[in-house]
Structures are given as C-alpha cells and as structure tokens.
Amino acid sequence: MSIAQTREVPAVQTVDLRREFRTRGIGIGAAKTIVALDRVSLAISQGEIFGLLGRNGAGKTTLIKILTTLLAPTSGQAFVNGLDVTRQVIPVRRRIAMVSGGEQSGYGILTVREQLWMFAQFYGVPSRVAHKRIDELLEAVDLADQANQKIYALSTGMRQRINLCRALVSDPEILFLDEPTVGLDVEAARVVRNYVRSWMQQNPRRTVLLTTHYMFEADELCHRVAVINHGQIVAQGTTNDLKRDLQEHARFQLELAEWAPAFVERLRATEGVVDAQAEAHKGRVELRLSLSREELIAPAMATLSEVGGRVLTLRRIEPTLEEAFVRLVGDAAEDEQSGEAHQ
Amino acid sequence: MTTTPGPYTNAMSWQESLRLGLRTMLGRAYPRLISAVREREWLFYEVALPLLRIIAFVLVYRTLKAPPQYTGFVILGGAMMAFWLNVLWMMAAQLHWERLSGNLELYLMAPASMLWILAGMAVGGMIATLIRAVVIVAAGSLIFGVTYHLVSLPALVLVFVLTLVALYGLGSMLASLYLLYNREVWVFQEMIQEPISLVTGFYFPIRTLGGFVGGAASLIPLTLGLDAMRQLLFPQGWPAFLPIGWEILILTVLVMLFLVGAAWSFAFIERRAKVEGRLSLKWQ
Amino acid sequence: MIHVTSSKRISIWQTFRTAAWLEWQAQGNWTKPWLFLLYILARLLTAALVLVFMYWVISGFHTHGSFFGFLIVGSAAWSFVEQIMVRLSNAILEDREQFAMLKSVCQFSVLRQTSTIPPLLTPDTQANVPA
Secondary structure: OOHHHHHHOOOEEEEEEEEEEEEOOOOOOOOEEEEEEEEEEEEEOOOOEEEEEEOOOOOHHHHHHHHOOOOOOOEEEEEEOOEEOOOOHHHHHOOEEEEEOOOOOOOOOOEHHHHHHHHHHOOOOOHHHHHHHHHHHHHHOOOHHHOOOEHHHOOHHHHHHHHHHHHHOOOOOEEEEEOOOOOOOHHHHHHHHHHHHHHHHHOOOOEEEEEEOOHHHHHHHOOEEEEEEOOEEEEEEOHHHHHHHOOOOEEEEEEEOOOOHHHHHHHHHOOOEEEEEEEEEOOEEEEEEEEOOHHHHHHHHHHHHHOOOOEEEEEEEOOOHHHHHHHHHHHHHHHHHHHHHHO | OOOOOOOOOOOOOHHHHHHHHHHHHHHHHHHHHHHHHHOOOHHHHHHHHHHHHHHHHHHHHHHOOOOOHHHHHHHHHHHHHHHHHHHHHHHHOHHHHHHHHOHHHHHHHOOOOHHHHHHHHHHHHHHHHHHHHHHHHHHHHHHHOOOOOOOOHHHHHHHHHHHHHHHHHHHHHHHHHHHOOOHHHHHHHHHHHHHHHHHOOOOOOHHHHHHHHHHHHOOOHHHHHHHHHHHHHOOOOOOOOOOHHHHHHHHHHHHHHHHHHHHHHHHHHHHHHHHHOOOOOOOO | OOOHHHHHHHHHHHHHHHHHHHHHHHHHOOOOHHHHHHHHHHHHHHHHHHHHHHHHHHHOOOOOOHHHHHHHHHHHHHHHHHHHHHHHHHHHHHHHHHHOOHHHHHHHOOOOOOOOOHHHOOOOHHHHOOO
C-alpha cells in the first residue's frame, strides 16, 4: 500500500453500524430488544483525537467494544485502519489497545514492571524493547519510582496510569480510551491527559478515540467530537463548530468606563441587537449584548460611541461544550417525546 | 515530518505466529510461576492436605486387606489427580476469574490465540503441580513402603506427556465455554469433579466399572493415561483395561482430537459470544 | 419505646433470612430448584461411590459388610464437614473478591460493636484474583 493510500484510509470508520441486545427478564414477555447503536456512521482520520460524548447508556462503550473486536455488530460495518473488525480480527488486534476507566486488570502480586512486561509479551514485544518502553512510559507518567512496587499497593490514580502504560507498551496505532479519567483526582487526571497529548505528538499516524463525561476534557484534548444519544449520532464536528451551531445569537461582553440608562435604550433600538443587559461590577460596567449576527457588533459599537459610551474591553462569549451538549441531548430527547406523542 | 507507511500486511508468517505464541505463553505463565515463589502457602494446602487425603484412601484399602500393590495404585492416582485439578481449576476455571477482573477482555484483544494464554496458565501451574505430584509419590512411597517395577522409562514418559497434552486440549475446550457462559460452566465443573474421580479410576481399577463405562471414560485422557502408567510401574499386579500399545494409540488420537477441537471450539464460541454480546458481561 | 431485646431478635432473624436467600441466589438460581437439588445429590452420591467401588473391588461386588456402612456414613458426614468448614470461609473470600456486600451488611448489623469482621472486609479484587 502506498503512502498516499495510507494517508487516505481513515483510522476508524463505521458505516450504518447497528447493534441490538436482547435482554432476558423474569416472567412472560419480559425479554425485549434494546437498540444500543442505530445507523452510526463515523470517520476518524489518522492523527486525530476524536471525542465521543454521550449520557450513560448512550452507546459509547458498545461502539468501542465493536471497534476493539469484542462485540459483533448486528448490521453495518466497522473498520480500523481499513481492516474489517469482524473479518480481519487478528490484524486489527495487532494495531489497537484500550484503556477503560476503573479498570482492575492484571495481578496484584506482580510488580508494576512485571505486569507491563507480561502484557508486552501478549503483543510479541521482545523483552529488551519492552523494558526500554516500560522505563520511558513510567517516566512519562511520573511513576518511575513505583516500578518495583506490587500492583495491589498502588492507589487508584497510580493504577489508572499503569493501565495507560499497559496499553501503550505495545505501541498501538489506535488507542481507545473509555472514560480513562473517571474516579481520578485532579493531578492524576491531568497527568493522563498530558501524556495522551504528548503521545499523539510523537507520531502523526497515531489516533485516539476518547469517550468521556467531562466536557472540559473533550474540549481540551479533542480535535473533533461526536455526540451520541440513544445510539444515534446527533452532532459531529469540532468543539467550536458544535458550540457555534447551537448559539442562536452572537454574544459579546463589553466593559464600559461609565454608564447611562440611555446606552441600553439606544442599543435595544439598534438593528440586530436582540438584547442588552448591564451590570455594575467593581466600579466598572459590564454590558452583555446579544446580536442576531456577529458582524453587527460594529454598528452596536458605533451606537455606544454616539451616546458617549467608552468601551474599555470587548470579548466574544462562547457557549461551553457542556451547554452545547445539554442542548443537543435535550433537543434530541424533546424530539423523541414529541414523536411519541404524535404516534 | 516524513510519514513512514505502516506494515499493513494482514497475515503473519508461521514463524511470527509461533514467536508471538511462545512469548504469550511465557508472559501468561510468569504470574503463576512468580506466585508460587512469593506466596508459599500453597505448599500446605496443595501438597500436605492432598497427601492426607491419599493416606486416607490407602488406609481404607489396608482396612479392606487389599493386596499391597493397591497402595501404589492409590498413590499414583493421587499424584495424577494434581494434573487433572491443574487443568480443571487452574486453567479452565481461571477464565471465570479473568472475566470478573476484566483480564479476559484484554486477553481477547491481544493478537495471540487464547490457546497460548491457556498454555501459559497450564505451564505456569506446572511447578506447583509437579511438586505436589512428586511429594505425594515420594512421601507416600516412603511412608507405606511401596516398590515400583518400571517396565520402560521412555514409554512411561511418552504416556505421561501424551496424557498431559491431551488433558490440556480437553481443558481448553472446557475453558472456551467460559466465553459464552460463566456460572453455569463453573457449576458444571464443580459437578463433574467427583464423577470424573469415579469413572477415571483414580483410586481403583477402571476395569471394575465394565467395558461400556470404562470405554466412555476413556474419552478423559487421564483414564487411559493412569491405566497405562500403572501397567508400566506395576506390571504384575494391575488389572489393565487395555494393552499399553492400544492405550498409547488412543491417547495420541485424543491429543489430536482435543487440540483441534479446542481451536475450533474457541473460534466458534468466541464468534457466538460476540454476536450475543456475552464476551464482556461480568455477571451471568 | 422499642424493646431492645425483641428488636435484636428480629434483626438477627432478618439477617439470617436475607443471607440464606442471597446464598440461594448466588449458588442456585442459575437453574430450576429441582435441577439444583438433583445436582447436589449427584455430587454427594458420586463422592460416596468412589469408596463404594473401592470396597467392591476388594470384597467382591454387592457385598455389604459392616465396614461398608462405615464408609457410607463417613462419606455422608464428610460432606457436612466440607460444607461448613470450607463453604463458610469461602463465602467471606468470595464476598471480598466479587460482591463486597458484607461491608454494607456489617455497617447496619447488630454485630457491629463486637465484630472483628470489618477489618477483613476491604474489597481487594486484585490481591485475591488467583494468578
């Protein structure tokens, strides 16, 4: 395969992926079918950190299990580096690794080094190479002094860092992180995030698929994100795209040197100004403007200038990813309910 | 930065597969080996307690005024039981624990076959098992004054190795069930432990059970393996089930049957478990 | 005013009943009760049959000397020893490794003030998973 072809092949791709589960219950008619994934189509490029956001039970882990060859799709297709996850299982497994939040894998009686060496053997890494990688990884996650500590003696944060090392010791091309920082303290979570970022920077062909509940984490790490709700992708794009798409109006925050009631009256009368709110704060005045279009800030500023307002600072207010997520998932829930009502 | 094309070859050569398999086996054997060194309580409950059980059975035979060679039969049966328990509980049932701890997913995601992982478990447990078997034979023979009349050492080694490899294959087939089920297989394993002790003739000649039951029991490698080993160590006194040559031949067939069966079983059951979504379920 | 003695008795009975029900769920609800009973009987019978066949090999088939009865009774009695000694300690071990429920039970149990169980109840899955 040529370089051009390798560059075109998405690291992860799903085409109309669907997964159903049949649950067993107690009593007649208790068994039912749950649709965990419904027509999920994604394409993640090589070199991307891609975030998958969703509520509990949205289908994130199901998608990851399909991509890591632990679950078969009911219909549709999934590819990892162009390899079919159902038909080319071994080549896929050679290229991937996964870390889950709260993972308790391994054996408590082994030391950190021994455990990492053991998992390296499962991927055929020669011992000499494995020990070198282990040294580098432990150094990177600040656990070099724990190399000879038994696993059962480690704290939760340390164990999760070791889990990350365990996944990376085989030098995978694609790393699946399923809520990797859940239950970790601030410091431990930061170490994990920083290392994921630097690991990506070392090799442009590496790819990460990250699922998380922490919006700031997705905002900080991810090039692009997708929001999944009830098994369906409801939005996809960069975090800025998602925030902007959901912002009905362009919002600005201005700091003014002084204030007069005429400012708000004149502003509200200006074309394109949807709303203007003022608030005194430490001797200065904060003015929040909502405009129908971003470019109408110039006429609004001109209006202020005409009435004698002196603008000290101006900044655009972006919605947070959390607001965007809640809006998306909430809209999807409302659509469902209205759809059910019409039926 | 120049991008180097990755090795997008789909298939591994047989040499690469073998190297990967051997590394996997060694990697999985390591925790067992190191556990035997670091946690030595097993010396009591894996060696001393089974020895007491053997002594109890010997005393039963002595009370019944059985011929003296029956003491040797019981000691050999007790020693070989260690290998059966290693396969049953330290290999097959180990997947039950691996599923609960989350290791099973990681093993399945590794590129090497699960058979290598299981081989690692079996090899890793072999130290404790060998020590148990040797202590039982040595101590039992010393305490009760058992003498052995070895007919052929190469034949004895051959029978022993064939029995172990066939046991490993059978254990692997049983282990594959844990990919789809969990508690049901665990209970099934507990359930068959005593019946297997009965029909494989750990403590009495399998000929006693008749041709039909003995024939069916021959599917368990230990039945014919034990019978052949007793013939080779006690040529005069052991009521053999089949001639040694036949038993070696059948064991060889069982080796091939169970190894191929294990590979097929894992492939088939893993596929089914993935379709039903039961591979990563912890509670079933 | 609640009478302390009777509430303690009720609590012990409730604890016992709940524990018995829980053990049935953990050990037996994978199948129908009659099948579970059959399984228990089969286990016990086959354990006894080993000794029976040992007896018949030496003494001849279908003979029933006094030692035969001794063996059967001993085998049956052994199952109680095994169940009580081994199962009780296994129950604690299993709970530590898998369920981590005893900790919660102890917090509300009447035994809390006198029990030495709490220090043993820290679930430590990795330390106890067999290698």
